[in-house]
Amino acid sequence: MDARFLGIAEISEAPSVAVVIDVMRAYTVAAWAFARGAEKIVLAESLDDALALKARHPDWVALKDGPPAPGFDAVNSPGLLRSADLAGRTVVQKTTAGTVGALAVRDASLVLCAGFVVAEATARTLRSHGCDDVTFVVTGEDGRAEEDLACAQYIARRAAGTVTDAAGFLHRAGASRAATELKEGVREGAHPDDVALCLELDRFPFAMVATPEGGLMVLRPHDVPSVGDTAVT
Template identity: 55%
Template sequence: MFTGVSDAPAAPQVAVVVDVMRAFTVAAGAFRRGAERIVFAATQEEALELKARNPGRLAVQDGPPVPGFDLADSPARLREPDVRGRTIVQRTTAGTTGALAVADAGLLLCASFPVARATAEVLRRSEARTAAFVITGDDGRAAADLACAEYSAALVRAPATDPGPCPARARRSGAAARLAEGVRRGWGGVHPEDVELCLAADVDPFAMAAVRLDGRLVLRPVS
């Protein structure tokens, strides 16, 4: 089942929330670099409040730079700060919003191309008969997110599936074009390498699962 955020079931047995460009590519990069966990926030104000209560946390926001936020929602810019052992508070228009919409799922995974194969492996082991793939971009029509979702779904059935055609579709997507335009215009929070990092399939050996903890939705890597 492939659905947009607004049409997603409130509490599916399994939900895979997909944001390729760029929230969950950033999340995967943060875990690759040693971040401990990511706490999702519904608003900018909530994100800054969560950071203020815990000064060691780093806050991530998409779009132009916002005062109080430490990191841009950019996988390339994430290479600059040391995130080892840190908790990151993440608020984005598409990805984290989509995850919060299905927070009551029995199993909630967040996906992008870097973790697509590991995500499929978790789905295979779960033996779930159905899963709701939540396409977070463009009101459920984002070509990059759909390509990643279809690739992960195909891997569940056939682990030898070649990723090639799906990242190629994402490269031609409107989201990739917008990022490229942002680079040309010099927009803050965008890096020339972002698109390529978002298209790098299966580079991480972990999936990313979100669970409720102390009233918050918290994302962690799972092997």
């Protein structure tokens, strides 16, 4: 598999297949939202767009980075979201990097959003689609976020069928700037368990696919077909 690892600003044209990585915390949060029963997640262009969607659909759950804010129902923290009852609900998500990355590749034929919690399901989806040319969007820190790059590289190896020990990749993510800031309480709207939750490998069995729906970019969970691994070393 031909894998490229690009920051958001480096995307000049729509790739064929894109995997958008945001480990800490957008796509860990998204996975938890689906695990808590959410039907779909609308990826908003801006905070104003998120609030406008919420105004038109009062039953939707609006979620953002940082501290709580008027008009928003939740913050971008897996630790704070994991006990929410989202059964059948639509979530509107706007984050600093993760949602921006997905919107930047909205014209790709296949857009997967991922973190370590859905790593294997994402890799299996790429294998089942026979994806030979994949662009991994490293959303954090202008493409330099170590936790996102480590996750992208791990998924790329698994998608290629390579037997891979995840420990080193998880260690890199756990030692990243984002992890340190979350542990030290630098980032607002966080929970003490956020880093540990973001580093739970394969916590969920589904992949997350984003597609245009009615002018919006919508993320949904997708069951992964059973496919045999063609592992190589």
